[in-house]
Amino acid sequence: xxxxxxxxxxxxxxxxxxxxxxxxxxxxxxxxxxxxxxxxxxxxxxxxxxxxxxxxxxxxxxxxxxxxxxxxxxxxxxxxxxxxxxxxxxxxxxxxxxxxxxxxxxxxxxxxxxxxxxxxxxxxxxxxxxxxxxxxxxxxxxxxxxxxxxxxxxxxxxxxxxxxxxx
Amino acid sequence: xxxxxxxxxxxxxxxxxxxxxxxxxxxxxxxxxxxxxxxxxxxxxxxxxxxxxxxxxxxxxxxxxxxxxxxxxxxxxxxxxxxxxxxxxxxxxxxxxxxxxxxxxxxxxxxxxxxxxxxxxxxxxxxxxxxxxxxxxxxxxxxxxxxxxxxxxxxxxxxxxx
Numbered sequence: 001x002x003x004x005x006x007x008x009x010x011x012x013x014x015x016x017x018x019x020x021x022x023x024x025x026x027x028x029x030x031x032x033x034x035x036x037x038x039x040x041x042x043x044x045x046x047x048x049x050x051x052x053x054x055x056x057x058x059x060x061x062x063x064x065x066x067x068x069x070x071x072x073x074x075x076x077x078x079x080x081x082x083x084x085x086x087x088x089x090x091x092x093x094x095x096x097x098x099x100x101x102x103x104x105x106x107x108x109x110x111x112x113x114x115x116x117x118x119x120x121x122x123x124x125x126x127x128x129x130x131x132x133x134x135x136x137x138x139x140x141x142x143x144x145x146x147x148x149x150x151x152x153x154x155x156x157x158x159x160x161x162x163x164x165x166x167x
Numbered sequence: 168x169x170x171x172x173x174x175x176x177x178x179x180x181x182x183x184x185x186x187x188x189x190x191x192x193x194x195x196x197x198x199x200x201x202x203x204x205x206x207x208x209x210x211x212x213x214x215x216x217x218x219x220x221x222x223x224x225x226x227x228x229x230x231x232x233x234x235x236x237x238x239x240x241x242x243x244x245x246x247x248x249x250x251x252x253x254x255x256x257x258x259x260x261x262x263x264x265x266x267x268x269x270x271x272x273x274x275x276x277x278x279x280x281x282x283x284x285x286x287x288x289x290x291x292x293x294x295x296x297x298x299x300x301x302x303x304x305x306x307x308x309x310x311x312x313x314x315x316x317x318x319x320x321x322x323x324x325x326x327x328x329x
Contacts, residue, residue: 016213033211035211041209044201044206044209045206045209045210045241046245048201048202048205048206049202049206049238049241049242049244049245050194050196050242050245050246050248051241051244051245051248052248052249053248053249053252053253053255054171054174054175055255058174061171061174064171065171065256071257073241074258075237075240075241075244075245075258076210076241078237078241078261079206079210079212079235079237079238079241080210080211082210082212082237083207083210083211083212083213084211086211086212086213086214087213090214091213091214095228095266096235096236096237096266097265097266098263098264098265098266099261099264100262100263100264101260101262102260102261102262102264103259103260104257104258104259104260107257152261
């Protein structure tokens with residue numbers, strides 16, 4: 001029977017991510033992988049999002065303002081840090097509601113490497129959706145020198161593992 | 168090299184922004200393969216709803232790939248960037264970032280801005296801080312995202328020749 005087609009529906013899914021019950025207040029996560037931001041990343045992201053600012057795309061202009069190279073678009077820094085946190089925080093949870101207090105502390109330059117970590121700030125039940133909670137995390141990212149480059153609070157709807165009683 | 172001040176606009180220095188000033192940015196942009204499908208993966212966003220066409224089929228969020236909210240936000244900032252940050256020294260931060268409606272491939276974003284506040288910089292006298300409110304709207308006129316943004320912007324008095 002080795003040549004027959006296996007029952008693919010019986011293969012267990014390798015699940016990645018967390019749900020509401022996994023987010024007690026105060027729990028900390030060190031997010032996977034890290035990311036070195038390259039000149040190519042910055043040029044692609046900045047042009048694709050119509051952000052043609054010479055501080056991001058003209059190295060001589062950036063040098064004339066005291067930088068060693070172009071300044072990586074801070075929105076790319078923010079998107080990457082959120083991206084690194086998605087598996088731990090929101091991959092199987094629910095929609096992204098918003099962010100508060102985003103602070104860019106340090107410029108990022110091509111070749112810098114970012115790593116991210118988060119802490120659960122608040123986790124509460126949704127008043128209107130019985131299968132769902134609302135979780136807020138504080139996330140920060142540091143560069144290869146240990147300097148904090150960005151921090152923010154992010155809030156998502158997050159699915160619960162178990163349906164409430166009566167369902 | 169060409170003087171930096173010759174490479175950027177002359178009407179968007181700190182002194183040019185006034186509280187209550189409103190701008191509708193002239194260029195709109197459509198979100199498609201590069202903007203969402205690729206950038207979501209580029210920035211390590213592992214949520215497959217952003218790059219798996221089948222994943223959300225039949226869901227209340229709508230069929231097809233859901234645009235990563237921060238890409239909508241980044242395009243809103245990008246579309247507003249020439250008019251608000253061409254003479255910026257740095258982006259300081261964001262606040263009150265909200266994603267109001269799902270965005271899908273093929274949707275077109277237009278950016279709108281209001282100046283909420285202008286202030287001296289506590290750190291340097293050659294620049295000031297402007298707090299902007301930005302809105303991104305889709306082709307149906309629905310607001311899909313909104314955010315506030317703090318930018319450190321050059322003062323003309325210090326950065327241009329009289």
